[in-house]
Amino acid sequence: MEHGDSHGGAAEQLALGMPLHKALDTTSAAAWVALDAGARELDRSAWSPLRPEPPVRRRWLSPPPPLGRPSAPGRRIPLALALCHPDGRVREAALDSVRDAPELRPLLVLRCADWAGPVRERARVVLAEVPGRELVPLAGLILRLARRAQGGFARTLLESSLREGPPADVEALMADPDRTTRRLAHRIAVDRRLLNPMTLAAIAASEGDVNLQDLCADAALAAMRDGTVPAVVDRLVAARSPRVRAAGVTALRGAGRHREAEAFLADRSPVVRACARYVLRQAGADPLPHYRTLCTEPAAHPGAAAGLGECGTRADADTLRTLLAHPLPAVRVNAVTGLRALDAVTLACVSPLLDDPAPAVVRAATLAALPDAGRFEEHWLRERTAPERPRATRVAAERLLRARARRGRRPTG
Secondary structure (H helix, E strand, O other): OOOOOOOHHHHHHHHOOOOHHHHOOOOOHHHHHHHHHHHHHOOHHHHOOEEOOHHHHHHOOOOOOOOOOOOOOOEEOOHHHHOOOOOHHHHHHHHHHHHHOHHHHHHHHHHOOOOOHHHHHHHHHHHHOOOHHHHHHHHHHHHHHOOOOOOHHHHHHHHHHHHHOOHHHHHHHHOOOOHHHHHHHHHHHHHOOOOOHHHHHHHHHHOOOHHHHHHHHHHHHHOOOOOOOHHHHHHHHOOOOHHHHHHHHHHHHHOOOHHHHHHHOOOOOHHHHHHHHHHHHHOOOOHHHHHHHHOOOOOOOOOHHHHHHHHOOHHHHHHHHHHOOOOOHHHHHHHHHHHHHHOOOOHHHHHHHHHOOOHHHHHHHHHHHHHHHHHOOHHHHHHOOOOOOOHHHHHHHHHHHHHHHHHOOOOOO
């Protein structure tokens, strides 16, 4: 469900006369959704002391709503609750009063996605009268409701405002804490070309959302088609995100900086390594000799072992097997990865690594050994599940035992 466990809290407080700003966090989209749900769940006793506001009373039809109206005068229903009332006639009638209550526009947005057609259509008429810029603060709620079957109307109005309104509105939403809102704002900023290539590259390099990384990196590169900006490429290739580095490395080709791709042949990311090889090949260079040279100094280039396996030949397997005994765990991990890429894994070379002191090496060896799990001796694996064994070794042995049981015992040799 979209709301929290205690939906009725704010609705109950409003029914008891508490002011809206004290009953709920009016800046939270989730709080408004919870208020709407909570009002529907209030029992009869909560509604019975209340009577409709005058504009609502005039609109009530006969017979009266199921919850009824008290025969004795009671407190009027707060407009916020009337907009969430279980009876659609009350919700619809209350919409006329929202024009004079801008603080309740979040509930107007909710009613635009109402399940009842008359309520929904009336709410849309009222919302269409609201200036587009005034929808910007409601972006989080609008996008949250856009996931509902009838939730697209308000989103269309919001997007239209952002695409045609002042750039400042878009820029404000780019820093919004809500991820969906940030994505929409960045996409519109890119479409409107509000950001220069260097800004796009900086966002791609610093943003944690992979969708925005891709969007901004691609936009930064697209914006440079008429002329490469070296600083933009430099910013991309220095990013922590592999996806962004890969985009930057690929851009080296268009910038005529093919040779610089050599520095990324041993990158820790396989995607970046693949892009570096592509750029070098486009310049007519063969990356394989570079890998063989890098593997002579594996401590300085741990990723070279994986890269050698990705583009090498079976003749390179001996080099990688030698690196399985290297003192640096990163080199051992990448050597296993390289052997897997060459399809040159043997039980003799990976079995000892299940007892490796580095958990990362044990995990890499486990992945490499899984296809041949049926060839392990059961008692050998069970010995490694003993409590005194390191956790990584126990987990690896249990995983291989399960794989062995699924695939059946196969003879060794």
